[in-house]
Amino acid sequence: MFGRDPWGGPLEINAADSATDDDRSRNLQEYDRAALSSRQLDETQQSWLLGPAEQKKKKKYVDLGCIVVSRKIFVWTVGTVVAAALLVGLIILIVKTVPRHHHPPPPPDDYTLALHKALMFFNAQRSGKLPKHNNVSWRGDSCLNDGKSDSSTIFKDLKGGYYDAGDAIKFHFPASFVITMLSWSVIEYSAKYDAAGELNHAKDIIKWGTDYFLKTFNSSADSIDRVVAQVGIGDTSGGSTTPNDHYCWMRPEDIDYPRPVTECHDCSDLAGEMAAALASASIVFKDNKAYSQKLVHGAKTLFKFARENRGRYSGGGTDASHFYNSTMYWDEFIWGAAWLYYATGNSSYLQLATTSGLAKHAGAFWTSPDYGVLSWDNKLTGAQVLLSRLRLFLSPGYPYEEILSTFHNQTGIIMCSYLPVFTSFNRTKGGLIQLNHGRPQPLQYVVNAAFLAALYSDYLDAADTPGWYCGPNFYSTDVLRDFAKTQINYILGKNPQKMSYVVGFGDHYPRHVHHRGASIPKNKIKYSCTGGWKWRDSKQQNPNTIVGAMVAGPDMHDGFHDVRTNYNYTEPTIAGNAGLVAALVALSNGKTLGIDKNTIFSAVPPMFPSTPPPPAPWKP
Known part of the structure; x- marks a missing residue:
């Protein structure tokens, strides 16, 4: 049997052939190789054998203007950004919709609450033309002619200042002590005042x-010969009926x-x-350079007058x-000199404050019943604490160390x-120190x-000193704070x-306060x-x-009579209120905010102790 060879050659198939299928397969493969090797295939034949040619796909691009990127990369990038944005949005949505429990800030402690009120007392005591923000509804402008109405004085503008107590006299000696104490408390505890929202209020009280x-002396001069000591009088001894x-x-x-108007020429x-008041206030207002320098100049002038014109006011x-009899002036010399040193950095003031003779006259080396009692009359204790601060933090050494160490020991x-x-000191049965x-x-x-106890405790803590010896x-320093707390709590x-x-x-406080303005209704009569x-x-x-207003207080048996006519x-x-404010701010907020170690030293130059003199030559 003959068939047509599709590759152009004869192909004979013998049906009688007894070869196996494998033999026939091998023969066909041999025929294929022979045919392929014997002639060249045209393109049509190759296409039959190989199938259609594989076409390459063209890459697609996206033109972004400044660059051309692959469409595939562009799609992946955009998809990733969109997915990330959706994820972030989902997280934000969850965070905002899930209810959160905010812990309210702790309520202010009793000391902070009392501080707000104690400062308001000074608003009620203002004399002169009151500011709009005075916030005492029953007070108004008063005594606007102080100075003008007295032909004997050269000081014609004496409106302003503070009334001393339940009357309308302006006693400048205790009032100066008030400004010094308030300034001291602001210098040490400005952060606590700020936390209570009262820093600007306290500064406003001081500046008033x-x-x-x-106005009470020639503050622009370098030398003066008089100072106003008082406006108004109150002596009714001898049965006088003269209105005062x-x-x-x-x-x-x-x-x-x-x-x-009462002037003094040797006071x-x-x-x-008054020099201490202006010097300490100059540190409070150190950021207002012009006003601070004005206060410093006034303090220098007053202190020079004090040193050159000896006498008690x-x-x-x-x-x-x-009413406010002064027992001496030596303590004011130490007190004023210490504050002027801090305000100016002039070492001559520190030399004066640490003079042993001055300390001796002030009573630093002898014990009196009132030793250790700070008041408008006795500043020695305050000066000792103030100068102990200098030794604790700057340690100026020679030639100040002898008196500074003495003051430090006496403070302890x-x-x-x-x-x-x-x-x-005795105590009442209720625990009030007498x-x-x-x-x-x-x-x-x-x-x-x-x-002073709370402040000195903070001094020791700031100096990394855990306590002191008796x-x-x-x-420990906690003992001092406990003392301060028990007294203020009382x-x-x-x-x-x-x-x-x-x-x-x-809810239970005096209702019959001995105070003219508070006891008379404001009824246009x-x-x-x-x-x-x-x-x-x-x-x-x-x-x-x-x-x-902090009233005068109980008697030695813890008794108290809420009677307006009994001023005692x-x-x-x-x-009294100045000390109360200082104690309250020192105790407020516990120990979370301590003292400001550095502000008081702003004007003090770096300390480089002098070399002590050599010892005397040895004599056999």
């Missing part, structure tokens, strides 16, 4: 005082009687304290001697005397001691009377000098609440 003091600030009971806004105590039976002794384990030995009006001394016994209501002695704090007596003698509660119990003073 310093602006007024700059103690005989009359009138709202300050209605005063129409003469207000004499080292007053000028020294209350000597010779002046009106002030009946004073702190020991505050502790109940010692018997330097720093004035049972005499009336004790609280003004207690708050000053509480401030004889052989070591006491004043705020933890006492046998269960009464807060700060008006407006708590002007009560005369004696017409206001009915409000003085009334048994009704005061129509106006004098918020933040119910009269507040700016000197």
Whole structure:
């Protein structure tokens, strides 16, 4: 059998062939190889054999303007970005929709709450044309003619300042102490004032005082020969019926009687304290360079006057001697010199403050019943604590070390005397320390001691000193803070009377405060000098609440009589409230915010102690 060979050659198939299928397959393969090798295939034949040719796919691109990228890469990139955006959006949606539990800030402690109120007392005591933000509704402008109405004085603009207590007299000696204490507390605890939202308020109170003091002497001069000591008088001894600030009971806004101006020409105590006030305030306002320098210049002028014109401002039976009698001026020399050193960095002031003779005259080396009691009269204790600060943090060494170490040791002794384990001062059964030995009006001394104890505790903590020694016994700084807390807690209501002695704090506080403005209603009726007596003698509660006023306090048996006519119990003073404010801010917020170590040293140059003199030659 013959068939047609599709490749062009004959093909014979023998049906009778007995070869196996495998043999036939091998024969066919041999025929195929022979045929392929014997002739060249054309394109058609190759296409039959190989099938259709494989075509390459063209890559697609996306033109983005500045670059051309593969479409595949572009799609993947866009997809990734969109997916990431969706994921982020989903997370944000979940975070915002899931309810969150915010922990409210802890409520302010009692010391902070009382601080707000204690500062308001100074707003109620302002004299002159009041600012719009004074926030005491029953007060108004008053005594705008102070100075003008007295032809005997050269100081014609004496409006402003603060009334001393429940009357309308402006005593400049205790008022200067007030500004010094408030400035000291702001310098040390500005962060705590700021945390309480009261820093600007405290500075405003200080500036109201310093602006007024700059009017009481020739503050632009380098030398002066007089200072205003007082505006108004209050002596009613001998049965005098002449209208004055103690005989009359009138709202300050209605005063129409003469207000004499008292000048002094030899008053080292007053000028020294006023210098301390302006110098300390200059540190408070150091960011206001022009005003700070003005205060420093005034402080220098006053201190020069104090040193050159020796004498007590209350000597010779002046009106002030009946109310704020000064016992000496040596303590004001140390106190004023210390503050001027911090304000100026001038070492001559530090040399004066550390003079052993000055310390001796001030009572640093002898014990008196009032040793260790800081008050508007005695500044020695405050000066010792203030200068101990210098030794703790800067350690100036020779030639100041001898007195500084003495003051530091004496400060430790004073702190020991505050502790109940010692018997330097008695205590009432309720726990109130009797720093004035049972005499009336004790609280003004207690708050000053509480401030010094809390402050010195913070000094030691800032100096990484865990405590101090009282004889052989070591006491931690917490002991001092505990003393300060117990005394302030007593004043705020933890006492046998269960009464807060700060008006407006708590529910139970004095309602018959010895205060003219608070006891007379603001009803558009002007009560005369004696017409206001009915409000003085009334048994009704005061129509106006004098918020933040710390009254004089209980007696030595923890007794208290809420009677308006008894000023030994119910009269507040700016000197007392200044110490209260200082103690409250020191205790507020616990130890979370300490003292400002550096601000007080802003003007102090770097300390490079001088080499001590060589020892005397040896003599056999």
